[in-house]
Amino acid sequence: MSPDITAVAFDFGGPVLVTPFERLRWLERQLQLPEMRLDWRGPFDSHGDPLWRQLQARQITERDYWHRRAEEVAEHTGGSTPRELFGSLYSGPAEQFVRPEAVTFLDAVHDLGLATAIFTNDLRDFQGEEWARRIPFIQAVDIIVDGSITGVLKPDPQSYALLIAALDRKPAEILYIDDQPFNVEAGRDAGLIAVWFDVTEPEESYQRARDIITRGG
Structure with missing residues (x-):
């Protein structure tokens, strides 16, 4: 790594x-x-x-x-x-709708000792706090930066500043994964190592993220 x-x-x-x-x-x-x-x-x-x-x-x-x-x-x-x-x-067990590839990747990231965050616009507004509490993936990350709480939504540059401050890292030390191209572009503008996630190819997308961690940003 x-x-x-x-x-x-x-x-x-x-x-x-x-x-x-x-x-x-x-x-x-x-x-x-x-x-x-x-x-x-x-x-x-x-x-x-x-x-x-x-x-x-x-x-x-x-x-x-x-x-x-x-x-x-x-x-x-x-x-x-x-x-x-x-x-x-998204009713029912989390295993039905949380990507297994995401769980595997999160476990690998934790094994490497990296900090983790969820960086989202609408978790509280679209899903609710009670729903979030029963999702193991959400409970396993270190930090949540949610635009429905901060009031600043991606791709606003200020939202990325909030993420960087919450993680207390230099932007170039943060690997950021998002499926919306305009959010990825804004992340790169903020100095993050931003990777576009192709929802039609989840395993390949996470492999690209693994490769970046392996070789560095």
């Missing part, structure tokens, strides 16, 4: 939590909806998801995207906010 990397910061939704898109068939069964009734696919089929393309073009925010999707299924989930939508998507 190179001494360059001393901390790892995980975006939560995507790198750690499987995306809502990967849970849609399960959700349809739970809500007794016809298969493919929920046809938004995000990064798994961006051509078929115009709203996702608007997000990638920075015409709307992630919060805008999920508020719109929550409204589409409100009559089935019992509410029109992302909290109700995500509550339906």
Whole structure:
């Protein structure tokens, strides 16, 4: 291991939590909806998801995207906010929706003695504190920097400054993993070693992160 990397910061939704898109068939069964009734696919089929393309073009925010999707299924989930939508998507044991690749990577990072953080925009607002308390991955990290608590959201440069201060590391010592390209770009601008996480290839994405730790930033 190179001494360059001393901390790892995980975006939560995507790198750690499987995306809502990967849970849609399960959700349809739970809500007794016809298969493919929920046809938004995000990064798994961006051509078929115009709203996702608007997000990638920075015409709307992630919060805008999920508020719109929550409204589409409100009559089935019992509410029109992302909290109700995500509550339906991520009920049940954590093993069903926390990526095993993320757990394996976190264990390896801890074995190396690196500090760890979750760096997210919406953990409290979308999931809630009670839900978070029962997720072992969340309890296993050292620090949580949550934009729904700090009031500063990625990709605002100030959000990265808050992460750097919380970890008490130099920016170039922090490996940061995120599935949104604009957040990764902002992380690099802040001096972090930022890695784009491809949700369609989770194992390959974590291997890229391992390689960076091995050779150094």
